[in-house]
């Protein structure tokens with residue numbers, strides 16, 4: 001990637017870290033750019049004819065992996081300033097080397113779909129965590145469309161993909177996954193015929209929302225049986241300029257810190273309010289959180305708000321399985337907040353957490369257990385017994401298992417706990433939230 005005149009700031013932080021009890025967290029943070037929207041912007045700009053300008057791109061390791069792959073597949077990719085990227089897209093070709101997806105499930109699955117519409121062969125590889133995660137969920141529909149794939153045992157990376165000459169399918173994904181939906185939608189753009197994706201439980205809809213900005217044609221019918229997304233084949237996209245909204249999943253960490261650290265009041269500005277991503281905030285309101293949402297305009301068709309949070313004594317709640325897709329990445333931090341609530345919180349239907357960067361059902365339970373919090377897994381449910389704002393012992397060492405959200409959730413727990421909490425590794429925080437340590441230092445959190 002041409003970034004000689006605009007080098008990326010180096011992410012120096014790695015190794016263990018310790019969070020200590022902190023109070024009076026305060027200040028105003030700009031929300032980190034949204035990871036899901038950044039991935040889609042990089043890929044759609046890479047597919048579109050002409051030059052797209054993207055403002056406020058998330059420059060995290062996951063998104064950089066997608067940008068490098070888009071370039072290796074034939075697009076011209078240039079960083080023109082902090083968060084500013086120019087991408088000239090078009091027809092994709094065989095990359096010279098395997099495409100390294102790093103730690104990113106979204107990059108791997110969306111790019112497998114996007115690449116499969118072209119007559120090319122590419123090999124996709126990833127780090128140890130990503131190489132344990134299931135890829136068959138995207139390979140199956142892509143094979144049904146005519147792509148040829150070879151995967152490591154159990155449908156894992158490395159995956160070799162040969163695309164081109166695809167035909168449309170009518171597909172109901174067996175798991176609620178925006179990544180699977182988006183992979184099929186990207187492939188559908190180049191297929192013969194009209195592809196239909198049926199989602200019994202709707203997942204984040206950023207691909208549906210962003211595709212029309214690039215001149216793409218997609219229709220969504222919402223009815224009580226779910227969403228039906230139709231993508232005509234044979235489409236060409238055209239370049240566009242867009243700005244990335246703030247990430248509700250990253251914002252959740254500072255909001256959580258503001259809820260549990262005594263005498264705190266802080267604002268996270270510019271957070272996307274898309275209901276398919278806002279489930280955590282709805283649940284927090286039910287738990288009694290003092291949250292204020294102030295409208296803050298829109299970016300690329302997504303509305304934004306500033307979230308102001310004050311320290312709050314939360315109460316335990318029952319979170320239904322239907323909510324899971326709208327807050328799927330937020331369960332580690334919700335489980336931490338549940339420990340500081342009064343009473344039991346039961347989070348239902350979390351089977352999909354087993355397919356994330358770590359098995360997040362067991363790693364979240366282990367995080368709490370190591371810090372003196374009573375937690376159980378019953379089937380696909382996680383049950384946390386809260387002990388109130390001042391009652392969480394802490395003092396544990398969290399095993400992060402290559403999982404950025406575990407590392408951030410563990411550190412937030414330490415800000416409210418009685419004894420310091422350490423996490424064994426922090427390098428992977430840069431996969432989604434490279435500004436985490438700067439932001440937490442700016443609000444006065446005691447982390448070193």
Ligand SMILES: O=C(O)C1=C[C@@H](OP(=O)(O)O)[C@@H](O)[C@H](O)C1
Nearest residue numbers: 036106176177178179180328329
């Ligand atoms: O489409 C996306 O951008 C994402 C979808 C979710 O994954 P699944 O589709 O596997 O649920 C989420 O966990 C991930 O962080 C980002």
Ligand SMILES: C=C(OP(=O)(O)O)C(=O)O
Nearest residue numbers: 103104105106107329356
């Ligand atoms: C699950 C996540 O991301 P991905 O699937 O892209 O690795 C996440 O960011 O929590």
